[in-house]
Amino acid sequence: MREHLPDFLRAIVSTTANVLLMSSLLQPKYSKRVTRLAMLGILAADLGTAAYCYLSGNLTMLAKLDIVLFAVLCFAVRPLFQDSFMQWLFSYLTVQNISDVVIILSFEIARFLPCPEYGNTVLRIVLFAVFLLVLNRWVRPLYRQAVEHWATYFAVALGVYLTFNYYVLFSEDVVSMLTENAAQLLLVIFIALAAYSSIFISLKNLQQEYQVKQENHAMHAERAYLQLAAESMTQRLRLMEETAVQNSRAAHDRRHFNNLLLELVQRGDMDAATALLKKESAAGDGGSRVYCENLALNAVVCHYAELAGQLEIKTEIEVDAPRQLAVDSLELSMAVANLMENALHACAALPAGERRYLRVTCRIAGRLLLEVENPCAGPVTLDAEGYPVSAEEGHGVGTKSVIAFAKKYDGELLYKQEGRVFRVRLLV
Structure with missing residues (x-):
């Protein structure tokens, strides 16, 4: 039993990480408790299959069964999430691609470590942790945009998935396959990471460009409103000129009125002065x-x-x-x-x-x-x-x-x- 301990540890790490990735990338429909119970069911079934295959010593069968079993289980719990079928399928393929990348990298690197059995497990923990950290802290908002527009990026996820599983499904010995095709698999990993990185970088750039366009649109709109208001003020400018002329005339007329009133008072013609004041009061000061x-x-x-x-x-x-x-x-x-x-x-x-x-x-x-x-x-x-x-x-x-x-x-x-x-x- 002890000789299978490294195998069980790898299985626990991989299966747990896959469940965490699915939980991170998908939008749950029900409560956290229901979602966790469903994920625990997937974890238990996948671990049970892994234990059976490890005890029988058939790692190739485990690799092939794991592909089918995880797909069946995830199809079973798909109604627990809000995403549409194609959105869910895009996320499922992405999880499997991440898992394949981690498994291949950990296997290839662990071959050069002093204790590859346990080194493989440690490397899986580190690599899965890095992917989960990057997804949850930086990539998740961009990933949700990719999911919303799955039709644009689906070919990338599907192409990487089919490439990885081609090597697994058509191999007689998965360990030998990983060893003999190391260069090809590492090249596929490079292409997969480059493709996904390009998706997220392009989405981020598009988001920034959209924000800039929105800001420019708002600025142009404000300028347009000011321009419209400025055009409407053309008549008001004329009004200001007319008002200034009226004020000038009023001041000129006021001086004449004051001089005339003073002359009438000096002559003692109070009746005429009173009539003049009444006339001026009735006329009012208008727009002056x-x-x-x-x-x-x-x-x-x-x-x-x-x-x-x-x-x-x-x-x-x-x-x-x-x-x-x-x-x-x-x-x-x-x-x-x-x-x-x-x-x-x-x-x-x-x-x-x-x-x-x-x-x-x-x-x-x-x-x-x-x-x-x-x-x-x-x-x-x-x-x-x-x-x-x-x-x-x-x-x-x-x-x-x-x-x-x-x-x-x-x-x-x-x-x-x-x-x-x-x-x-x-x-x-």
Whole structure:
């Protein structure tokens, strides 16, 4: 019995490693307990066959029976795993190829060791451990991709499997076969490792290229949104020019008004002065109001404040922005325009009789803080990142341009709804 101890040790190592490889590469369908019991059943049956063959001294029969028995057992437990039949078959062939590589390498190397019987077992432990470590720590995510696309890589697994088993099934003495065909078998191992390595390296490169493409796509999308917003701001630029001219005219008219009023007061014509003041008050200051020193931002705010007045939407605007900003004034104006425009649309959609208002606050405290608040008719749908989602065709470009602006300046953009009040906060 003692003379068979090295054989039993090799059988235990190989069978256990095969079970661990199957467990690592496949996706279990049921609980860990059920999967472990099934794997223990495979282990026991395979070890029983190995013990019988070792006691009979027929290693060639063991090699051939092991191929058939392990396949039968694995077919029996296949329903315990989520993978489809072909995905499972790809994994089964891969496990057998790894096992063949380890068995051949351990046999060939052990021939040059002082105690080949036990050296073979030690080498199998080391080689199987290396394969399991590499699979579980680095290769498993890539391997699962290979399994998902098994049709592309199946020929590699099948070709290596058939090559290894050709030598086993058509040999009369497996030990002599391993010795006489050492060079050919080592060449097959080299080809097998190179083929599998190429699969995983190509998958990793494709994954990296896909990530780069996704990042580039996101960058191009953001640029496109900014471009669309920039094109839509062409009319707003004209508005800013018109507003600047209006402000200049208003200032000129104000000087004439003040001079005329002063002259009437000096002459003591108080009735005429009073009538002039009433006329000026009734005319109002229109679009000449100055909300902030920044011309571009002031023009946008004036425009939408006037639109709000036409829609009978009450405005509460407090904008404190200097002439020079840390961000591009035009891009900030586009963002503010989109936010105010969206707010006016939300107010216009409110049922008749409900309070409509637009509150805009902009302050500089180290960073620029902008808040836009308005009532809304119903719940606003937000995506996973917390940004509004528009189901209407052609809508949502303004929101995307605001998002692109916030990302460009590494800002913080928060959309929040509390009851029927909707707020947007931008910090850049």
